[in-house]
Amino acid sequence: MVATGNALEILRAPSLAALPWLVHGFSTRRGGVSTCYGGRSLNLGLTPADSKENVARNRALFLEALGAASQNSGGVWPLVQMKQMHSAVVHRVSEPPRVPLAGDGIITNTPGLLLAIKTADCVPVLVADVKRRVIGAFHAGWRGTAARIVEKGVGEMRRQFGSVPRDLRAAIGPSIRRCCYQVGPEVRAEFDSQFPYSADLFEEVFDANAIHVRYPMLFLTARAPGHSELGPELHLDLVEANRRQLEDTGLGAEHISIVDGCTACDTARFFSHRAAFGKAGRMMAAIGIRPE
Numbered sequence: 001m002v003a004t005g006n007a008l009e010i011l012r013a014p015s016l017a018a019l020p021w022l023v024h025g026f027s028t029r030r031g032g033v034s035t036c037y038g039g040r041s042l043n044l045g046l047t048p049a050d051s052k053e054n055v056a057r058n059r060a061l062f063l064e065a066l067g068a069a070s071q072n073s074g075g076v077w078p079l080v081q082m083k084q085m086h087s088a089v090v091h092r093v094s095e096p097p098r099v100p101l102a103g104d105g106i107i108t109n110t111p112g113l114l115l116a117i118k119t120a121d122c123v124p125v126l127v128a129d130v131k132r133r134v135i136g137a138f139h140a141g142w143r144g145t146a147a148r149i150v151e152k153g154v155g156e157m158r159r160q161f162g163s164v165p166r167d168l169r170a171a172i173g174p175s176i177r178r179c180c181y182q183v184g185p186e187v188r189a190e191f192d193s194q195f196p197y198s199a200d201l202f203e204e205v206f207d208a209n210a211i212h213v214r215y216p217m218l219f220l221t222a223r224a225p226g227h228s229e230l231g232p233e234l235h236l237d238l239v240e241a242n243r244r245q246l247e248d249t250g251l252g253a254e255h256i257s258i259v260d261g262c263t264a265c266d267t268a269r270f271f272s273h274r275a276a277f278g279k280a281g282r283m284m285a286a287i288g289i290r291p292e
Contacts, residue, residue, distance in 0.1 A: 007031040008042055008065045009269075013171030013257035016128055016287070022135070023114070024126055024287040025066045026173040026259055029271050032058040037271070037281050045118045045282025059284075068114045068288055077114045077288055080106060084118065084139045088147035090156045104144050105153040107136040109161055114288040120273040121181075121263050123238050124173040124285030125150050125246070129163040135287045142183065145241050146190045154249040165250025172246075173285045174261030174270055178203060178237035181264070181274075188234060191241075201241050204232040 008031035016024045032042030036049040042058050043050050063069065063076040078096040082103050089103030094110045106115045115137040117124045122141040128134070138144075138153045157163040182205075191198040239258060246256050263270040271280040 007040075008061060010062075010065050011174065011259050011261070013126070013173075013259050015169040015255055015257035016126060016171050019128060019130060019169070021133060021290050022128055022287065023066050023068050023290060024128075024171070024285075026124065026171075026285045027062055027283045028174075028261075028269050029281060029283065030269065032061060034058060034281060037276075037279075041271075041281055042283075043271070043281030044284045045120075047281060049279060050281065062284060062286075063114065066114070066286060066288075068286070077112050079114050079116055079286075080108075081116050081118065082106060082139075086139075086141045086143035086147075088144065088149045088152045090136075090138075090149070090153050092156065092160055104139040104149050105136060105156070106138075107134065107153065107157050107160065109134045109289070111289040111291040114286050116284045116286040118282040118284055119173070119175065119263075120271040120280045120282050121176040123175040123242050125153075125170060125242055126173070126285055126287045127154060127157065127168055127170045127246075128287065129157060129161065129167050130169060131167040132161055132163055133289055134161040134163050135289060137285060137287050140238065140242050142187055142190075142236065142238060145238055145245070146187075146194055148194075148245060150242050150245040151249055154246070154251075166252070168249075168251050169255050169257075170246050170251055171257045171259060172239055172242055173259050174263055174283075175239060176264045176272065176274060177239060177262035178235050179265060180262055181236050181238060182233045183236045185234065187236060191236075195241070195244075197244060201237050201244075203235045203237070205235050206232040 009028045010025040029041045034043040068077040082101040090105035117139045125138040127136040263272040264275040
């Protein structure tokens with residue numbers, strides 16, 4: 001589901017859009033006032049290339065497009081973020097934190113707070129309890145996924161709020177997909193040590209456009225017959241890894257939405273740290289409970 005406002009494009013998941021008490025959305029790069037990443041874009045992260053003023057304006061536009069505004073005061077909801085560190089650390093919040101949080105998961109049952117995850121390739125996961133009105137937002141790169149951030153986050157929702165898996169709805173947002181996410185053997189080894197289904201998450205891909213195929217003289221070695229054996233690339237499906245973690249916590253497959261979009265394939269629509277060689281803006285996945 002796509003919604004636009006102020007020239008912004010907000011993506012929403014069917015599993016969460018049906019809940020009238022919930023605000024949620026995944027931003028794209030479209031719209032906004034930043035110009036440092038080519039054209040006008042909605043950079044929502046404090047990056048070296050952009051100004052704080054641009055980011056503040058972009059965030060205001062994003063919250064307005066989401067509908068995250070207080071009907072009583074007319075102001076936008078507090079935006080609760082973290083210093084993300086590719087961990088399994090989950091914080092429970094009931095008000096805007098006085099000191100910056102460090103971690104990769106946030107949960108709350110407090111209305112009027114907007115929980116936000118910043119991404120530029122990593123997997124954003126949003127979860128809502130339809131009965132207890134509890135929400136969570138989780139940031140899952142490969143390290144966080146291997147550390148089971150999503151499983152830990154749902155477990156904290158159960159432990160701290162009594163959430164039951166059958167009442168949970170989840171959405172996985174745009175991220176780098178298996179088609180573009182090449183990793184090394186150390187990542188495969190880490191996943192093999194953690195997940196019995198690890199083999200299902202990896203694919204060997206032979207890229208006919210790879211630089212070592214197009215320019216073989218660059219890779220000449222002393223080994224007969226003159227070239228090293230160049231194996232296929234190893235690609236990881238982080239979306240499937242996190243979907244499996246959600247299922248392992250007890251969520252039914254019918255209650256998990258996956259929002260289409262590969263950040264590295266579609267750089268006209270999304271920011272991608274990998275595709276932009278590190279010079280990329282940040283998108284946000286956000287979720288909040290409407291005040292009654």
